[in-house]
Amino acid sequence: xxxxxxxxxxxxxxxxxxxxxxxxxxxxxxxxxxxxxxxxxxxxxxxxxxxxxxxxxxxxxxxxxxxxxxxxxxxxxxxxxxxxxxxxxxxxxxxxxxxxxxxxxxxxxxxxxxxxxxxxxxxxxxxxxxxxxxxxxxxxxxxxxxxxxxxxxxxxxxxxxxxxxxxxxxxxxxxxxxxxxxxxxxxxxxxxxxxxxxxxxxxxxxxxxxxxxxxxxxxxxxxxxxxxxxxxxxxxxxxxxxxxxxxxxxxxxxxxxxxxxxxxxxxxxxxxxxxxxxxxxxxxxxxxxxxxxxxxxxxxxxxxxxxx
Numbered sequence: 001x002x003x004x005x006x007x008x009x010x011x012x013x014x015x016x017x018x019x020x021x022x023x024x025x026x027x028x029x030x031x032x033x034x035x036x037x038x039x040x041x042x043x044x045x046x047x048x049x050x051x052x053x054x055x056x057x058x059x060x061x062x063x064x065x066x067x068x069x070x071x072x073x074x075x076x077x078x079x080x081x082x083x084x085x086x087x088x089x090x091x092x093x094x095x096x097x098x099x100x101x102x103x104x105x106x107x108x109x110x111x112x113x114x115x116x117x118x119x120x121x122x123x124x125x126x127x128x129x130x131x132x133x134x135x136x137x138x139x140x141x142x143x144x145x146x147x148x149x150x151x152x153x154x155x156x157x158x159x160x161x162x163x164x165x166x167x168x169x170x171x172x173x174x175x176x177x178x179x180x181x182x183x184x185x186x187x188x189x190x191x192x193x194x195x196x197x198x199x200x201x202x203x204x205x206x207x208x209x210x211x212x213x214x215x216x217x218x219x220x221x222x223x224x225x226x227x228x229x230x231x232x233x234x235x236x237x238x239x240x241x242x243x244x245x246x247x248x249x250x251x252x253x254x255x256x257x258x259x260x261x262x263x264x265x266x267x268x269x270x271x272x273x274x275x276x277x278x279x280x281x282x283x284x285x286x287x288x289x290x291x292x293x294x295x296x297x298x299x300x301x302x303x304x305x306x307x308x
Contacts, residue, residue, distance in 0.1 A: 003150060003291060005130070006057065007035040007052070010040045013065045020123045027127050031134060032291025043079050053088035059133055061092045062126065065102055066121075080105060083114075091115065091133050095122045137170055138287055140270070144257040150294045151221060151254045157301040158224040159214050165231045165308050176230060181223055228304065236307040241300040249293045256280050 005028045011017050028035040040046045044065070055061060065079065083092065092114050096102040098120035117125040138259060161239055166173070210303040214224075229243035252274065260272040262282060278288070 003032075003034055003146065003294065004036055005031075005059050005134075006038070007060045007062060008038050008046075008055065008058045009041065009062045011062070012042050012066070012078070013064075014041070016055060016119075021128075023123055024130075028130060029193070030288075030297065031130075032288040033134075034295065043082075043177055047082075050178050050248055051124045052082060052088050055088050055090045058090050060126070060129065061088070062122075063094050065094050065105075066098075091129060093117055093126060093129060095119055095125075096232070121251065128203045135284075138284065139270070140257070140262040140282060143282075143287055143290065147254050147257050147294070149289065150298075151250060154250070154297060154301060157305060158221075158228050160162050161228050161231060161301065161305045161308065162214065162224065164305065167236070168308075173230075173234075176226070178256050181219065181227060184277060221254070222247065225251065228301070231308060232304050236304055239300055239303050239307070241297070241304060246297060250297055253280065253290060 007024070009017065009021065016033055025037060038058075057077040063079065063083075080094075093116070094106065094114060095117040095121045099116070100256050102116055106116065115125065115129055166177075169226070226243050227245050229241060229246075232239055232241050256272045256274055262272055265271050266278065270282040272282065276282060
């Protein structure tokens with residue numbers, strides 16, 4: 001599972017789909033995804049610029065088949081044949097104003113697993129199919145992969161913020177890094193003295209190489225979040241990034257998905273357990289909220305990066 005939901009829309013009259021396109025995009029955004037719609041004017045351009053072999057990067061194909069005259073019927077036959085012969089596995093919706101003719105054509109070509117719609121009902125049909133495609137991948141393992149990948153991306157943005165701010169920071173920030181980050185890491189390493197030997201030598205805040213420090217395993221996502229929160233308070237306090245909220249909504253959930261196994265609760269809802277024994281319910285609504293939270297914090301971090 002990924003955070004982007006990509007649609008390839010083949011339509012020779014883009015004006016006719018503006019309203020449907022906007023409403024479909026709003027529906028996808030409401031499910032917590034970033035909606036990307038790529039429009040192609042005709043099937044020839046599709047073959048030239050994309051090709052059936054590259055459709056796997058899309059979640060959904062929407063293809064207009066105009067079957068109103070013999071010329072367009074012949075083109076429709078060509079499109080259907082190519083889709084069938086190339087074995088495209090992405091979900092496809094063929095739609096047409098001549099809905100009965102469309103279904104007859106597909107039956108003639110023995111095409112299975114393809115959705116069809118009249119032009120008037122396209123928006124509602126597409127929403128139902130989107131629900132189907134999301135449900136297929138909305139399990140714990142897929143969401144776990146999404147969260148791990150996206151939290152790693154959030155960490156990369158935080159590292160860029162810290163590096164950028166450090167280049168212009170005064171001694172107070174460097175003292176903060178030494179006292180709140182570097183010292184904490186040394187403390188954690190001492191707790192592992194059965195595994196590693198930690199030197200007791202001290203260093204001044206000017207001697208700490210922040211770039212190297214950020215690569216340290218112990219300078220984890222929690223510490224980076226706390227550092228970014230301090231930077232935010234110094235430089236752009238109006239941005240609504242709160243470390244404690246980030247910990248609760250992103251870090252804690254990331255840790256649960258990384259380390260806990262899904263289990264059924266008595267009421268039938270699947271759950272994962274927080275360390276304090278509380279339940280994280282694995283429901284469609286919670287999956288939507290997790291995706292929305294990831295998108296929210298990515299935007300906030302990018303805003304901080306741009307303003308410092």
